[in-house]
Amino acid sequence: xxxxxxxxxxxxxxxxxxxxxxxxxxxxxxxxxxxxxxxxxxxxxxxxxxxxxxxxxxxxxxxxxxxxxxxxxxxxxxxxxxxxxxxxxxxxxxxxxxxxxxxxxxxxxxxxxxxxxxxxxxxxxxxxxxxxxxxxxxxxxxxxxxxxxxxxxxxxxxxxxxxxxxxxxxxxxxxxxxxxxxxxxxxxxxxxxxxxxxxxxxxxxxxxxxxxxxxxxxxxxxxxxxxxxxxxxxxxxxxxxxxxxxxxxxxxxxxxxxxxxxxxx
Amino acid sequence: xxxxxxxxxxxxxxxxxxxxxxxxxxxxxxxxxxxxxxxxxxxxxxxxxxxxxxxxxxxxxxxxxxxxxxxxxxxxxxxxxxxxxxxxxxxxxxxxxxxxxxxxxxxxxxxxxxxxxxxxxxxxxxxxxxxxxxxxxxxxxxxxxxxxxxxxxxxxxxxxxxxxxxxxxxxxxxxxxxxxxxxxxxxxxxxxxxxxxxxxxxxxxxxxxxxxxxxxxxxxxxxxxxxxxxxxxxxxxxxxxxxxxxxxxxx
Numbered sequence: 001x002x003x004x005x006x007x008x009x010x011x012x013x014x015x016x017x018x019x020x021x022x023x024x025x026x027x028x029x030x031x032x033x034x035x036x037x038x039x040x041x042x043x044x045x046x047x048x049x050x051x052x053x054x055x056x057x058x059x060x061x062x063x064x065x066x067x068x069x070x071x072x073x074x075x076x077x078x079x080x081x082x083x084x085x086x087x088x089x090x091x092x093x094x095x096x097x098x099x100x101x102x103x104x105x106x107x108x109x110x111x112x113x114x115x116x117x118x119x120x121x122x123x124x125x126x127x128x129x130x131x132x133x134x135x136x137x138x139x140x141x142x143x144x145x146x147x148x149x150x151x152x153x154x155x156x157x158x159x160x161x162x163x164x165x166x167x168x169x170x171x172x173x174x175x176x177x178x179x180x181x182x183x184x185x186x187x188x189x190x191x192x193x194x195x196x197x198x199x200x201x202x203x204x205x206x207x208x209x210x211x212x213x214x215x216x217x218x219x220x221x222x223x224x225x226x227x228x229x230x231x232x233x234x235x236x237x238x239x240x241x242x243x244x245x246x247x248x249x250x251x252x253x254x255x256x257x258x259x260x261x262x263x264x265x
Numbered sequence: 266x267x268x269x270x271x272x273x274x275x276x277x278x279x280x281x282x283x284x285x286x287x288x289x290x291x292x293x294x295x296x297x298x299x300x301x302x303x304x305x306x307x308x309x310x311x312x313x314x315x316x317x318x319x320x321x322x323x324x325x326x327x328x329x330x331x332x333x334x335x336x337x338x339x340x341x342x343x344x345x346x347x348x349x350x351x352x353x354x355x356x357x358x359x360x361x362x363x364x365x366x367x368x369x370x371x372x373x374x375x376x377x378x379x380x381x382x383x384x385x386x387x388x389x390x391x392x393x394x395x396x397x398x399x400x401x402x403x404x405x406x407x408x409x410x411x412x413x414x415x416x417x418x419x420x421x422x423x424x425x426x427x428x429x430x431x432x433x434x435x436x437x438x439x440x441x442x443x444x445x446x447x448x449x450x451x452x453x454x455x456x457x458x459x460x461x462x463x464x465x466x467x468x469x470x471x472x473x474x475x476x477x478x479x480x481x482x483x484x485x486x487x488x489x490x491x492x493x494x495x496x497x498x499x500x501x502x503x504x505x506x507x508x509x510x511x512x513x514x515x516x
Contacts, residue, residue, distance in 0.1 A: 061419055079422065086420045090413040095513035096435045106421040109431075139513055157421070 006193045007035040007058060007161060012067035013218070014053050026218040027053050030067065033212065033221055035161075040187055040194045042204030044254060045214025046261035051197045054219065055165050058195065059086050071161060085159030085192075089166040093138035093146045100125065100134040103152045110157070124152040127189075128182065144168075144175040148182065155186065162187075164196045168203065176200070177235040180207050184234060201250045206237055213253045216261040223253050299481050307486035315483075317471065325456060325468040326494075328384055332391025332452035337445055340396045344403025345429055354404070361404075364397040373459055382465055391455035395448035402444020406437035439513060442506040449498050457491060 013029035028050040035041055045051050056062035058069055060080040069076040071084065080086070093102050103124055107117045125134055128148040138146050147167055154162060164183075168176040184207060187194050198204050204211045205227060213223045227246060229237055237243055281301050287293045288300035299307070311318050347354050372393065376386040414436055418428040460469025468487055475483035 059420065061416055080420045082422070084420070086416070088413050088416060090411060092411070092413045092417050094414070094432070094435070096438070096509075109421055109423050109427065137512055 004036050005034050006037040006072065007195075008070045009033045009058070010068050010070075012054075012057060012064040012069060014050065014057065014062070015065040028057075028219050029064070031220060035193050035195060038191050038193055039209045040184075040196070040207060042196045042198060042208030042211040043214060044198060044201055044204045044211060044250060045219055046216045046254065046258040047199065048261055049214045049216050049257070050219030051199075051214060052165050054214075055086070055163050055195065055197050059084055059163050061086070083158075083160040084163065085154035085157055085161070086163045086165065087147070087150050087154050087167045089169045091138070091143070091146050091150075091170075093141075093149050095138050098135050098137055099130055099141070099149055102138070102149050103156055106153060106157050120156045120158075124156045127155065127186070128152040142175075144171050144179055147171065147179065151183070151186065155190070158190070160192055162190075162192045162194045164194065164198075166198055167196075169199070176203060177206075177238070181234045183207060188231060201247045201254070202238065202243075205243060205247045205250060206233075206235060211250060213250065214257075216257045222257070225249060225253075295481070296479075299485050301489075303482065304485040304489045307482035308489050311483065311486050311490075321466055321468050321471050322490075324384070324466045325460060328387045328391060328456045328460075328467065329453050331384075331388040332395060332456050333449055335388060335392035336395025336399050336448035336452050339392075340399025340444065340448060341403050341434075341441070343396070344400045344407065345433065347400065348404055348407045349425075361397060361401055369393050369455070370458065370462070373462060377463065382463060387456050387459045387464060387467070390459040391452040394451035394455035398447035398451055399444040402441055402447065403437065406440035406444070407433060409440050410436040439506065439509050442502060442509075446499060446502050449502070450495065453491070453495055 009031050011029070012031040012033075014027045016025045016027055018024040031054070043051055043054065053062060057064050058071075058076070060069075060071075060076040060078060063078055071081045074081065094105065097105065100121060104117050104121045107120060112120070125131055128151060130145065130148060130152065133141060133145065138149065141149070151167070167183075168179050171179060180203060183194075183196075186192075196204065196207060208227055209229070211225050211227065212221050213225070214220065215222045225246070284293075284298075285300045285302060288295070288298055288303075347357055369390070373386070373390055376389055380386045380389065410433060414432050415428070418432050423431070456467075457469040457472070460467035461473045464470045468491065472484060472487045475481075475487065
């Protein structure tokens with residue numbers, strides 16, 4: 001295996017077994033795919049194609065029915081490997097903790113000493129622009145700020161692979177663009193490999209080095225497109241002439257699959 | 266409606282006043298009930314002069330406190346286990362749903378045979394009343410915890426015990442209050458009723474004695490005392506619950 005390869009999926013499938021009179025459903029695969037170390041990969045596909053299932057399999061939150069996933073050369077088996085961070089679409093902040101305690105939560109569990117926790121938490125809070133809200137409770141924050149808390153909570157654990165499951169799905173368009181910029185900054189500064197699951201083609205196009213397109217169920221990769229954007233990019237990339245062409249190309253690839261997923265002939 | 270607390274207090278005061286008038290005018294005869302003002306005087310006299318009062322009150326409230334703890338803590342832990350094993354939940358669900366249709370007091374003689382007449386039997390009686398409410402409430406509370414918290418725990422590789430303690434318990438807290446309030450009420454009912462039926466001490470026994478001796482002043486004084494204590498506990502729990510809801514949900 002090349003040292004450049006960070007994650008590999010080999011012949012991965014996911015089948016939900018038959019139950020209560022319902023036939024077995026193949027949700028995913030077979031999938032062969034790899035993530036290069038330090039790249040930003042977007043995954044797009046029609047609704048219900050298994051994008052989130054794919055992310056859970058890569059994270060070790062779900063097991064593939066067949067096939068293998070490896071992270072840094074070691075197989076991923078029913079446990080999230082050390083070095084993997086996940087940000088979910090749902091609000092995953094803990095409402096009983098302040099912003100600071102939310103961000104520190106994983107570090108306290110990991111047995112990191114108090115001084116180091118303070119340092120890392122302060123850095124992550126400052127990085128995500130939450131300094132003024134460190135003693136606030138999540139209920140006092142907007143949806144976008146809560147998602148920043150979740151990202152900061154992932155960031156303090158210094159993941160080498162960050163998996164994002166439609167993290168900005170519940171946010172308005174302007175906030176999504178700005179959060180995207182924050183994410184790009186985080187990616188550049190940490191050097192982590194990022195896999196972003198999204199249904200928003202423009203979001204995938206703006207953020208990714210490479211966009212992988214999935215088919216309707218059972219989800220397989222039907223195409224991969226390199227964006228060739230510079231590493232130092234931000235949301236202004238959406239006004240580049242090439243951006244529209246890129247998203248159009250994505251839509252061409254995904255349109256028929258989306259029609260299939262919706263049952264439109 | 267503005268100021269619901271004021272409205273509640275007003276309605277309660279109105280009902281007490283109506284009862285006072287009905288008793289004072291003889292519509293309700295003194296043999297059946299004494300006026301609320303006399304209940305209050307009787308309670309004050311009891312607290313100041315009755316030589317049995319503090320010993321019996323301590324006895325009862327110790328039993329109640331132990332029954333509450335034995336309802337809430339095991340109730341929560343049993344709820345956790347049942348929730349973690351869906352097959353067990355499917356098996357036990359009909360039992361939990363129909364538990365309160367069985368008169369739990371039929372087991373009181375059995376408890377006396379096993380543990381004797383005393384605090385242990387009464388405490389277990391109270392706990393038997395409260396524990397199932399707590400189990401059911403725990404199951405409902407855990408059902409309402411966002412699933413994403415479980416995923417966060419796995420991503421952070423937190424073991425099941427710590428997940429239960431540091432995520433499940435706090436996340437379930439607002440929804441556990443229903444169970445806690447019911448456990449408190451049922452524990453009080455179980456202990457007082459147990460003492461009323463057969464006990465060597467306690468306010469329930471004193472209630473039974475005063476009932477048999479037509480001592481309405483003591484009987485209604487005790488009823489008032491027990492009602493006040495339960496109302497205070499419930500009030501404290503409700504304020505605590507409201508505070509958590511305000512902090513978590515800004516409601």
